[in-house]
Amino acid sequence: MKFETRSVHVGVDKDSAYNSATTPIYPTSTFVWDNLTSNRGFDYTRSGNPTRSALEENITSLEGGYQCRATSTGMSAIVTALQLFKPGDHIIAGDDIYGGTYRLFSDVFTRMGLKFTFVKMRELARVEAAITPETKCIWIETPSNPLMNLVDIEAISALANKSDLITIADNTFMSPYLQRPFEMGVDVVVHSTTKYLNGHSDVVGGCVVSREKEIAEKVAYTVNAMGLGCSPFDAWLVLRGIKTLGPRMEAHQRAAQAVVEMLSGHANVEHVYYPGLESHPQHELAKKQQHGFGAMLSFDVKGGRPEAEKVFDRSELFLLAESLGGVESLMEYPETMSHASMTLDARREAGITEKTIRVSIGIEHPDDLVSDLKQALDF
Ligand SMILES: Cc1ncc(COP(=O)(O)O)c(C=O)c1O
Structure with missing residues (x-):
């Protein structure tokens, strides 16, 4: 079956009691056993729940992996993945990854004995040079947040393979509709x-998808042992959202393209970061490894913070909010919002400045988005 069909059906229609067309929510902490040795596949919701399993089956199919575990947040998915390593192990990651991931790595997991090196991941030689005998993993986030730098997934996977390292890709920005890291050799997708x-900004959640059984079993063990699985209600919401992933991504991208065209020609815009632009230094790589250019973009406004503030104040349609990927368009300021958990030096090193505005394009009509952002920039 094609992607859109699997989005709608995989894992979903399994209600043997009443044959419902959608997955029921099973809000139960525990399940009754038939006798002392057998139950009907579930015993306790921390370990497994039918609604959560439906979601996990669906995502496994969309990413093309072996098994998925759905977690309470994206951060708990990342925490789960990092449990594959032990104190002393070294992980290489990009220097412009999501601020919360950077904080988790550079603070929480560093205190627990893991070691990290943050490099410009788009330069393969820098990644190779960072490998030490302790290195166990290369962490991939592409496109990066907020500057839309790409990581060559196939090249990094090949390098990791040569050195016997695990590759983990955070595929949040693209979704499996636009990018499938397993097809390029990655071991784990979060x-x-x-x-x-x-896609509807009404739940927080995460997932870890493994390509092979051995890692999948460790992931499942961790989610149960640490209690990181998502609630049946949240699983149900995500499963409902996923059904429209393909059509939503198409609408997101259409609107993004229109907004990028306007931004690229606007006198108060200094730079637009979007892999769909031919001038983007990794445009060819984007065409090769993505099935579209996505709907996340950033731009530098001419001037500095006062000018950026004007754009936020004047826009009427773009909500001033963190997060991304919902049907409504959002605009945020990495300097004080999504990337505030990075140090100032780390932000500057990564290229994030006071001019930078990040935009998540929703699925509103492109004309409305273009005219609102244009008038916000016409200060
Ligand atoms: C790329 C990326 N990974 C992970 C996360 C963390 O996800 P959550 O907020 O669901 O914990 C985010 C959140 O913005 C993100 O942008």
């Missing part, structure tokens, strides 16, 4: 399902 997979 998502904040809060974003495109759910």
Whole structure:
């Protein structure tokens, strides 16, 4: 079956009691056993729940993996993935990854004995040079947040393979509709399902998808042992959202293209970061490894913070909010919002400045988005 069909059906229609067309929510902490040795596949919701399983089956199919575990947030998905490693292990990650991931790595997991090196991941030689005998993993986030730098997934996977390293890709920005890291050799995919997979800004969630059984079993063990699985209600919401993932991504991209065209010609815009632009230094790579250019973009406004503030104040349609991937367009300021958890030096090193505005394009009509952002920039 094609992607859109699997989005709608996989894992979903399994209600043997009443044959409902959608997955029921099973709000139960525990399940009754038939006798002392057998139950009907579930015993306790921390370990497994039919609604959550339906979602996990669906995402496994969309990413093309072996098994998925749905977690309470994107961060808990990342926490789960990092449990594959032990103190002393070294992980290489990009220097412009999501601020919350950077904080988790550079603070929480560093205190627990893991070691990290943050490099410009688009330069393969820098990644190779960072490998030490302790290196166990390369962490991929592409396109990066907020500057839309790409990581060559196939090249990084090949490098990791050569050195026997695990590759983990955060596929949140693209969703499996636009990018499937397993097809390029990655071992584990994580998502904040809060974003495109759910798509309606009404739940936080995450997932870890494994390509092979051995890692999948470790992931499942961790989610149960640490109690990181999502609630049946949240699983149901994400499963409902996923059904429209394909059509939503098409609408998101259409609107993004229109907004990018306007921004690229606007006198108060200094730079637009969007892999769909031919001038983007990795446009060819985007065409090769993505099935579209997505709907996340950033731009530098001419001037500095006062000018950026004017854009936020004047826009009427773009909500001033963190997060991304919902049907409504959002605009945020990495300097004080999504990337405030990075140090100032780390932000500057990554290229994030006071001019930078990040936009998540929703599925409103492109004309309305273009005219609102244009008038906001005409200060
Ligand atoms: C790329 C990426 N990964 C992970 C996360 C964390 O997800 P959550 O907020 O659902 O914990 C985010 C959140 O913005 C993100 O943008």
